[in-house]
Amino acid sequence: MQRTRFAGIAAAAAVTLSLTLAGCGSSSGSDGGDDATTISVVYQKTASFTQLDDVLTKAKSEYEAANPGMTVELKPVESEADQYFTKLALMNKSEDTAPDVIYEDSFQVRSDAAAGYLAPLDDQLSGWSDWSQFDDTAKQAGLGDDGKTYGVSLGTDTRALYYNKTLFQQAGLPTDWQPKTWDDVLAAARTIKAQVPDVTPLNIYGSKASGEATSMQGFEMLMYGTDDELYDTQSQKWETGSKGFSDSLGFYQSVFSEGLGPSQDLALDSTLGSQVSTTLIPEGKIAIAIDGSWLPGQWLSGDNAWPEWEQTMGMVPMPTQTGQAPGSTSMSGGWLLSVGQHAADKQAAFDFVATALSKENALKYGTEASQIAVRKDVATDPAYLGYNPSFEFFSSLVPVTHFRPATPDYSQISSNIQVAVESVVTGSATPAEAAATYDEALEGIVGPDNVQAAS
Amino acid sequence: MATLELDGSTSQGRVPDTRPRGTAKEAARTAGRLLPLTPAIALMGVFLAGPIGYALYGSLTNAALSGYRAANPEFVGIDNYTRLLTSGDFWHAAWLTLLFVGLSAVVGQNVLGMFLAVVQNHAPKPVANVVGALVVGAWVMPEIVAAFALYAFFASDGTLNAGLEAVGLAPASWLIDTPMLAVILANVWRGTAFSMLVFNAALAEVPPEIGEAAQIDGATALQRFFRITLPMVRRAISTNMMLTTLQTLGTFTLIFVMTSGGPGNRSTTLPVLAFQEAFKLAQIGYGTAIAVVTLAVGALFAVLYVRVLKPEVD
Numbered sequence: 191m192q193r194t195r196f197a198g199i200a201a202a203a204a205v206t207l208s209l210t211l212a213g214c215g216s217s218s219g220s221d222g223g224d225d226a227t228t229i230s231v232v233y234q235k236t237a238s239f240t241q242l243d244d245v246l247t248k249a250k251s252e253y254e255a256a257n258p259g260m261t262v263e264l265k266p267v268e269s270e271a272d273q274y275f276t277k278l279a280l281m282n283k284s285e286d287t288a289p290d291v292i293y294e295d296s297f298q299v300r301s302d303a304a305a306g307y308l309a310p311l312d313d314q315l316s317g318w319s320d321w322s323q324f325d326d327t328a329k330q331a332g333l334g335d336d337g338k339t340y341g342v343s344l345g346t347d348t349r350a351l352y353y354n355k356t357l358f359q360q361a362g363l364p365t366d367w368q369p370k371t372w373d374d375v376l377a378a379a380r381t382i383k384a385q386v387p388d389v390t391p392l393n394i395y396g397s398k399a400s401g402e403a404t405s406m407q408g409f410e411m412l413m414y415g416t417d418d419e420l421y422d423t424q425s426q427k428w429e430t431g432s433k434g435f436s437d438s439l440g441f442y443q444s445v446f447s448e449g450l451g452p453s454q455d456l457a458l459d460s461t462l463g464s465q466v467s468t469t470l471i472p473e474g475k476i477a478i479a480i481d482g483s484w485l486p487g488q489w490l491s492g493d494n495a496w497p498e499w500e501q502t503m504g505m506v507p508m509p510t511q512t513g514q515a516p517g518s519t520s521m522s523g524g525w526l527l528s529v530g531q532h533a534a535d536k537q538a539a540f541d542f543v544a545t546a547l548s549k550e551n552a553l554k555y556g557t558e559a560s561q562i563a564v565r566k567d568v569a570t571d572p573a574y575l576g577y578n579p580s581f582e583f584f585s586s587l588v589p590v591t592h593f594r595p596a597t598p599d600y601s602q603i604s605s606n607i608q609v610a611v612e613s614v615v616t617g618s619a620t621p622a623e624a625a626a627t628y629d630e631a632l633e634g635i636v637g638p639d640n641v642q643a644a645s
Numbered sequence: 646m647a648t649l650e651l652d653g654s655t656s657q658g659r660v661p662d663t664r665p666r667g668t669a670k671e672a673a674r675t676a677g678r679l680l681p682l683t684p685a686i687a688l689m690g691v692f693l694a695g696p697i698g699y700a701l702y703g704s705l706t707n708a709a710l711s712g713y714r715a716a717n718p719e720f721v722g723i724d725n726y727t728r729l730l731t732s733g734d735f736w737h738a739a740w741l742t743l744l745f746v747g748l749s750a751v752v753g754q755n756v757l758g759m760f761l762a763v764v765q766n767h768a769p770k771p772v773a774n775v776v777g778a779l780v781v782g783a784w785v786m787p788e789i790v791a792a793f794a795l796y797a798f799f800a801s802d803g804t805l806n807a808g809l810e811a812v813g814l815a816p817a818s819w820l821i822d823t824p825m826l827a828v829i830l831a832n833v834w835r836g837t838a839f840s841m842l843v844f845n846a847a848l849a850e851v852p853p854e855i856g857e858a859a860q861i862d863g864a865t866a867l868q869r870f871f872r873i874t875l876p877m878v879r880r881a882i883s884t885n886m887m888l889t890t891l892q893t894l895g896t897f898t899l900i901f902v903m904t905s906g907g908p909g910n911r912s913t914t915l916p917v918l919a920f921q922e923a924f925k926l927a928q929i930g931y932g933t934a935i936a937v938v939t940l941a942v943g944a945l946f947a948v949l950y951v952r953v954l955k956p957e958v959d
Contacts, residue, residue: 272925276924280924302711304716458821598713602712602928609926
């Protein structure tokens, strides 16, 4: 009898311990906004990204002044993008914690709309005179699978190569660098490594911890410069076994096996993104960085101001693999403000979104956060055009830019791209092995009918 | 053997029951005995069996964190499990879990805990107290704090490397080059105190006369320890082994903070894998299946210990 009782206790203990695991993450703090007079706004804030917080704080006071009795509750989530998505998804899963207004990455819109987390805004938008000011790409970005609009764009972005002219000079490289192929980029990085010690020659995001930055600023900047693509928009199928995919991973392999990239502990750090823009680039620790157009925003003013950036940093488009037409490539994304499906008063939530994206606020955000403006009245405003000398360069990339595949599965597939990249970066898989793992995971996500072998 | 019955009487040497064995009366008696247990059983049902059942069900669906499958998950039978059992990542994680549990809990915490307990029993009181306080300090720390402290210790620019450099040794990237070693050492550091406390209590119960008698018969200190002390505290060892194993099996925070399961999947144990699949790759159903498997492994361990280290009453 003693033995059975003991086994019983043992089993119960085992179960309890494992349950703590099963249940982890299912309860994530803070109340939602069932209260119709409170609008809860959830957005991201980090050491290098405070501009949205500024704009929303301003919009909060404007909205509350115009709507007495209403309260806007700002709930910044202080984490890097990757944890922000997880946190947001968990908040959205329960009606009690679902926010009323959500800062939403454009690649999550279709997925979250399909999951029923977001409310369609068509009725509200049709009555909003400012909506006509938004350009077509911005309108596209908010579309769900059902053709309804689920978010209003805050701005878009492009990506390119930043390079430190001082370090280039030390290495004997031209300060008006014009790489034409991937090999040109690698060659410059090798020269830096040989000539300038203690500097990371080339930063490219390559870890699961860096999240979407790995997919978009890293892998896709390469992939979309090859002859292949991730997703065939004609046949609406995902591609497997493409040469471009394994070649892109091969680029990572060259960078990390030759020691051209950041050290492993830095490369795998979840705060790498913030570190790159706030310390590593300003301190001259990185010679070349593939990064987004928003970087100069924080160098212009605020805690991370770095007035010398204009003289120090050069910007050049990311070349295609072998220089094939159109010669350079870029990726565009951007974020939106959406209204949660469980918002008690959707009109009020939308009104807050409209306040936050008024011309004045959109101009403030567009300039300070270094966005490519999507409101026509902002894009043509002299205050916007004259604010930041990098706007002209990054806007010029719009003709060669790409958007991520707009399907609800993209976010899951993107996570698997990150897994593939990290396995190559850490040397635990060859590009061919990592690509095969990705293909297998891809088929698991979208089903065998939705993939096709690359031609 | 004296077995305690629910009503507190002992069954040993009980006179044959002369009461009439009327089935109705018997049933009423059983019901009467079970009545006080119903609140506990109900609570267990709601808070233990319920979630387990729900987790089991969840593991049979393709529920996702976002997208269509978040709104309408489909029942996919045992697909998640077949996928799991054919996945290299799963077996890799299972192996690392075994390694982690085996080295840090079964060997590390138990052996070191026993060693410290013996030392404490023989050391002068002040030394024993100081050692005890230091070791228990690691244990009372909340897991997240301990994890951050250990991250700061093992990180490339951390305390360990600073110490190594100070004495002229080459620093290393512990969390990158030897992630499993780092988390195993971390868990030993954190968990040893528990074993020490358990063994301390057990050793205090060993009557000194037996040891003295053996000493007179010519047994060496080692012989006395292995032939007398250890067998006498066997039950404490088995209980402790089971508790530390199960606790280590579920360790998530420590590993997640120190290495996030990386680099790559080189320190991804089953709980970390479950988290990544569920919340990073957004496949709640698949992640839950891993959690269920972890649960089964825990139960298996428990049964194994109870069988192997039979804690029969002496």
